[in-house]
Amino acid sequence: MNPIRRCLDTLLVAAAILAAPGLALAQQDIAKSKDHPLLTRYPNSHITEYEKNYNAVEFAVGTQGGEPRRQSVEGDATILRYFHNTPEKQPSPLQLIRNYQNALKGIGGQVVYERLPKDGDGGETTMRVATGGKDVWVRVEPDIFSAPRRATRSGSWRWRRSSRWSPPTSCSTS
Incomplete structure (x- = not known):
């Protein structure tokens, strides 16, 4: 059996940053949520969704025919x-990718796959690091979308381009 399939612990941190200016509501993490101990959140953001369960996660590990070749890890x-929290200061998709790549490289990790952001596409990167006797896989996948912004006193809306991102995915093999 493939050693990746034997992975005992897989952590998928599919994080997304949305800068919706109308979201000046409580900027606190949702109840019972917490950051991953290996990688911290990007500054000035808060957790709005937290879920933990057993699952299979797809990691880009190369390209085939111009498309990402993926490997499943359970x-x-x-x-x-x-x-x-601050739409005007939100990081770009490339800034998010580089931030997590540098963090993982700083603890001995390596970049396995990289697709840089381009118009309408936030890019993607897969990284790997050995820690605590386990091989940890990490995926960061920014996305680009539009978020509404109130533009006039009459209450009409304009659309604004914002970034949403999905950082780390990790899997450990002993």
Whole structure:
């Protein structure tokens, strides 16, 4: 059996940053949520979704015919969704990718796959690091979308381009 399939612990941190200016509501993490101990959230953001269960996670590990070639890893998955508190200062998709790549490289990790952001596409990166006797896989997948912004006193809306992102995915093999 493939050693990746034998992975005991898989952590999927599918984090997303949405800068919706009308979201000036409580900017606190949702109840019982927490950051991953290996990688912290991007500054000035809060957790709006937290889920943890056993699942299969797909990691891009190369390209085939111009498309990402993916490898499935099974294990415990954690999904985190973050929203940025300050729309004017939200990071770009490339900034998010580089931030997590540098964090993983700083603890001995390596970049396995990278697709840089381009118009309408936030890019993607897969990284891997050995820690605590386990091989940890990490995926960051920013997305680009439009978020509404109130533009006039009459209450009409304009659409604004914002970034949403999905950072780390990790899997450990002993």
